[in-house]
Amino acid sequence: MSRLGTRRWLGDRLVMLFAVLVLLYMLVPVGVVILMSFNQPASRQGYTFDAFTLDNWTNICGPYQLCDSVTISIQIGLLATVVATALGALMAFAMVRHRFRGRGTANVAIFLPMASPEIVLGSSLLALFVSAGFAGQLGFWTIFVAHVMFCLSFVVVTVKARLAGLDPRLEQAAMDLYANEWQTFWRVTFPLVFPGILAAALLSFSLSFDDFIITNLVSGQTVTFPMFVWGAAQRGIPPQINVVGTIMFLLALALVVIGELNSRRRLRG
Amino acid sequence: MTRSDLVLSSVTKRFGSFTAVDDLDLTVPEGSFFALLGPSGCGKTTTLRMVAGLEEPTSGTVHLGDQDISGLRPYKRPVNTVFQSYALFPHLSIAENVAFGLRRRGVKDVKQQVGEMLELVELEQYAGRRPAQLSGGQQQRVALARALINRPQVLLLDEPLGALDLKLRRQMQIELKRIQTEVGITFVHVTHDQEEAMTMADTIAVMNGGVIEQMGRPLDLYENPATTFVSNFLGQSNLVGGQVLERSSQSVLIDVHGSKLLAPSDRARSAEGDVWVGIRPEKVFLAAAESEFDDGSNLLAGGVVTDVSYVGVSTQYLARMPWGQELMVFEQNTGARDSFRPGDRVDLHWMPAHTFLLDATQAADAGVEKEEDL
Amino acid sequence: MSAAAAHVGPGEQQVPQGQDERKRGLTGYLLLLPGALWLLVFFVVPLVTLISTSLYDPSGSVFAGYEMTFHWRNYVDAVQGYGPQLWRSFLYAGTATVAAVLLGFPLAYAIAFKAGRWKNLMLILVIAPFFTSFLIRTLSWQMLLGDNGWLVDIFRTLQILGPDGHLLATPFAVVTGLTYNFLPFMVLPLYASLEKLDPRLLEAGADLYATPLTTFRKVTLPLAMPGLVAGTLLTFIPAAGDYINSELLGTPNTRMIGNEIQDLFAAGSYPVAAALSVTLMAAIVALVTVYVRRSGSEELV
Numbered sequence A: 001m002s003r004l005g006t007r008r009w010l011g012d013r014l015v016m017l018f019a020v021l022v023l024l025y026m027l028v029p030v031g032v033v034i035l036m037s038f039n040q041p042a043s044r045q046g047y048t049f050d051a052f053t054l055d056n057w058t059n060i061c062g063p064y065q066l067c068d069s070v071t072i073s074i075q076i077g078l079l080a081t082v083v084a085t086a087l088g089a090l091m092a093f094a095m096v097r098h099r100f101r102g103r104g105t106a107n108v109a110i111f112l113p114m115a116s117p118e119i120v121l122g123s124s125l126l127a128l129f130v131s132a133g134f135a136g137q138l139g140f141w142t143i144f145v146a147h148v149m150f151c152l153s154f155v156v157v158t159v160k161a162r163l164a165g166l167d168p169r170l171e172q173a174a175m176d177l178y179a180n181e182w183q184t185f186w187r188v189t190f191p192l193v194f195p196g197i198l199a200a201a202l203l204s205f206s207l208s209f210d211d212f213i214i215t216n217l218v219s220g221q222t223v224t225f226p227m228f229v230w231g232a233a234q235r236g237i238p239p240q241i242n243v244v245g246t247i248m249f250l251l252a253l254a255l256v257v258i259g260e261l262n263s264r265r266r267l268r269g
Numbered sequence B: 001m002t003r004s005d006l007v008l009s010s011v012t013k014r015f016g017s018f019t020a021v022d023d024l025d026l027t028v029p030e031g032s033f034f035a036l037l038g039p040s041g042c043g044k045t046t047t048l049r050m051v052a053g054l055e056e057p058t059s060g061t062v063h064l065g066d067q068d069i070s071g072l073r074p075y076k077r078p079v080n081t082v083f084q085s086y087a088l089f090p091h092l093s094i095a096e097n098v099a100f101g102l103r104r105r106g107v108k109d110v111k112q113q114v115g116e117m118l119e120l121v122e123l124e125q126y127a128g129r130r131p132a133q134l135s136g137g138q139q140q141r142v143a144l145a146r147a148l149i150n151r152p153q154v155l156l157l158d159e160p161l162g163a164l165d166l167k168l169r170r171q172m173q174i175e176l177k178r179i180q181t182e183v184g185i186t187f188v189h190v191t192h193d194q195e196e197a198m199t200m201a202d203t204i205a206v207m208n209g210g211v212i213e214q215m216g217r218p219l220d221l222y223e224n225p226a227t228t229f230v231s232n233f234l235g236q237s238n239l240v241g242g243q244v245l246e247r248s249s250q251s252v253l254i255d256v257h258g259s260k261l262l263a264p265s266d267r268a269r270s271a272e273g274d275v276w277v278g279i280r281p282e283k284v285f286l287a288a289a290e291s292e293f294d295d296g297s298n299l300l301a302g303g304v305v306t307d308v309s310y311v312g313v314s315t316q317y318l319a320r321m322p323w324g325q326e327l328m329v330f331e332q333n334t335g336a337r338d339s340f341r342p343g344d345r346v347d348l349h350w351m352p353a354h355t356f357l358l359d360a361t362q363a364a365d366a367g368v369e370k371e372e373d374l
Numbered sequence C: 001m002s003a004a005a006a007h008v009g010p011g012e013q014q015v016p017q018g019q020d021e022r023k024r025g026l027t028g029y030l031l032l033l034p035g036a037l038w039l040l041v042f043f044v045v046p047l048v049t050l051i052s053t054s055l056y057d058p059s060g061s062v063f064a065g066y067e068m069t070f071h072w073r074n075y076v077d078a079v080q081g082y083g084p085q086l087w088r089s090f091l092y093a094g095t096a097t098v099a100a101v102l103l104g105f106p107l108a109y110a111i112a113f114k115a116g117r118w119k120n121l122m123l124i125l126v127i128a129p130f131f132t133s134f135l136i137r138t139l140s141w142q143m144l145l146g147d148n149g150w151l152v153d154i155f156r157t158l159q160i161l162g163p164d165g166h167l168l169a170t171p172f173a174v175v176t177g178l179t180y181n182f183l184p185f186m187v188l189p190l191y192a193s194l195e196k197l198d199p200r201l202l203e204a205g206a207d208l209y210a211t212p213l214t215t216f217r218k219v220t221l222p223l224a225m226p227g228l229v230a231g232t233l234l235t236f237i238p239a240a241g242d243y244i245n246s247e248l249l250g251t252p253n254t255r256m257i258g259n260e261i262q263d264l265f266a267a268g269s270y271p272v273a274a275a276l277s278v279t280l281m282a283a284i285v286a287l288v289t290v291y292v293r294r295s296g297s298e299e300l301v
Helices: A003-036 A066-097 A103-115 A118-131 A140-164 A168-176 A181-210 A213-218 A225-235 A240-268 B044-052 B094-104 B111-120 B136-148 B166-183 B194-200 B218-223 B228-233 C026-053 C073-114 C116-131 C134-145 C150-157 C171-196 C199-207 C212-241 C244-249 C257-266 C270-294
Strands: B006-015 B018-028 B033-037 B059-064 B079-082 B154-158 B186-191 B203-208 B211-216 B238-247 B251-256 B259-264 B274-279 B285-288 B298-310 B314-320 B326-332 B345-350 B356-359
Touching (some): A003 A240, A003 C073, A003 C116, A066 A103, A066 A181, A103 A140, A118 A140, A118 A213, A118 C212, A118 C257, A118 C270, A140 A181, A140 A213, A140 C026, A168 B079, A213 A225, A225 A240, A225 C134, A240 C116, B018 B211, B044 B079, B094 B111, B094 B136, B111 B136, B194 B218, B203 B218, B211 B228, B228 B238, B285 B326, C073 C212, C073 C257, C134 C150, C171 C212, C171 C244, C212 C270, C257 C270
Parallel strands (some): B033 B186, B079 B154, B154 B186
Antiparallel strands (some): B006 B018, B238 B251, B238 B274, B298 B314, B314 B326
16 A cells, blocks of 8 residues: 555544544433433432342333323324424425415525524513413413424425425326326325425424423423423432433334335335 | 327417417327427427426417317326436336326226336336336336327327437437337427437427427438528538529529539529528538539539548548638548548539528528537 | 435435426415414514513513513613623533534544445434433433543543542533534534535545645535534524523533523513523524624525
8 A cells, every 4th residue: 555545544544433433422421321221329319320220111100290291292292293294394385386475584484493592482482471461371282382383494494305306397297197286296296295294293293302491481380201301300310211211212213223224125126 | 180180380488588489380290200309498398398288388279180288287188298307206116107197097907008018118027116226228118108008199208318328329219219100109209419300200390499490301301401500400511602693493503702503493492692502511522622523513612621530431521711611521431532631722522413502691500509508 | 403404315306497387376375374374473473572571661570560661771781680691601602513513524524425334324323312302311411421420530540630620510511511412413414515525526626736634625615614504503503592501511600691591581580581582682693694694605594
């Protein structure tokens, strides 16, 4: 190998090594979560690994309110996902496929919520709810409304990208082959945009399920899972939280792996 | 009338202030292989899309036989299209792509027809694959099968071979021609490739700027172009300015920079005042300067060879004439004729019957492929 | 979160058809209407309400009600009272953004050009942290950085840290947490930009006598600019408003503006909290505008 070649080889290895270290930095906390799900803590305060146990896994709902909060988060997540995905997908179709006045304004209005800090979004909504006289009714529905709002922009962006990548000639070909507008939409447009809609729905659910800052401002007495974690962090963390975290991680991982395998199988036919 | 010819009458299409197709009249006889040939932006694809129903004419009508189809939605027309870059449905298998049209028309048992069609395009073994797993040439044939299976009255082909490499393109040209003869359906083929159009079509319409410049058999278009655009877009031409001196029912006598040339009257599109005198480069012979000949040839003397390109079957010369213009001469490399080198002084001669005359008000370089077109 | 946006199906580029094929008519408005209404009622109207709340008489309360007195002194109080926290927010967010660029650029570069068949795996690993709750992940930094953690041991052995030195409850811990939390938002847009870059351009750079460093500066960096701008915005904006890292990993001396806004709202001091929130938003809009102008990527917004 020439000297230049050696230097290049070394450079490539160094870049890769650094990249792996950065990945490690990103993944170590996940490892800690999984590890701590098997921890039997000696005291309530210490966040150290003391002894191995499976008790946390067999008794997930042990800590007061933990499972209730997960249920509420799932309910809100599903509901907000359905509404945000439906509204956002319609908006994306309008933006890509239709001409209308004020699309510039619409674009900015969709972009802005993504560019605003959550604390500002949350405090605005709280200001609205309070001045509209809803201060006493903060809870499930105000959280739902807030989650749909911040998921909407992400749905529009995701579906839009997929739609913009759709060759309009495919729909023309369908029309040319005796499919009317309705059949063209359901046989060609929708199946081809569906992966984008699915991605948007998954993104919405994870955004909703994980949101804390906005929820904390508009939740009243309702306790979602992140709110429960937050409360626990002040008092001493039950190890079951890590079990929930681990289950979430494994579920999402399984989804991604299945999706990946599925797309590979499709390619191979 | 039982024939179902495709007839476009005074069709105009405007996009805003841009007129893509301008008052077009066109008849495509049933069962013919018809080519719409022209440079990009000439309106040929728009014309095709209006026949398919993907574009609505601003004015004018489209008839198929007795039926006015101008107002019909695309899915109501007995017309199918092979799209540029094919537009195969990526989420469906090859068999389902081909069956798409039949299923939409409520045909229950499509299996046998799909099998036969895939056999016709020699893709039986690929029925279960997806479009992305096929090569460009195979995808092209799927697109063809998907359209043909519906037995349309007219098959529209929008630059169907544009994405293939040269060798495959030649192969597919022959294949398409075979299939058209076999199924006997009217093919309307849009292309910017003059060689492709000449190889395949019975009739070519040359389009430019939204209008048809000339229409006819490939041979007639090439041998007897009606406009400078056609003379340059189909092959290459030498166009030299001249003035008409005399005309008879048989021939026209023209003065070209002092030389007297003859052209047949029936090849004269213009026979008064200033004209372009046209001659194809392969019809011209080179001779060493001042060689004697007296066979009634048209003769332009005093050329100097400025460039020689040897291309195997022929040698292509450029000769600078005394008035500064460079003329092209293609000599077949038969071994029977002298070859020349740059700087040699030469005379150009050709048979008067090969001369054509064009209107001098047209630009001499219309239809010449410019660098930005390539 | 632009992860999904960055993962548009490869090889499916839009084919321009010469003419605009978008349909006119009412359908467009009808499709847009429900979502637009939602954004209007729950994003635009609340922002306006926030601004008007910030001008209320601060002596009111949630229960007694507030009076609109155009009390612009709320802003003076907010900036005077919470200037250090505001300044600290931008300092921490800025530091975390720079750190995220320094860590994220080589990672994105390695995935785009050096990873080969590991590319997909590495991409999944980049988004893997999202698979579990970020609050729990931030909590696990408490353990990693804690006095009993092995990081402190290593740092003490290497004498980077004194024998009684701490990592947890320091500005370092807060910035580490912020960097960690928003790093994927930096890596994904950067990767999306770099991936489009034709490696032959780099070879062309080298061929034209550029040193690797010059090639990087003159070819790679300008072409990665859209991703870099998007990544920095996606990191900086949420980091500036965050209070979770400061609360879980910091001390009262590392409090950021988010902590104060949250606490003021929780305590019912709505007008000042609103004023502080509006100030944060205005400062971010101003900073982002200047930044986007200077980096010449206005088409991004």
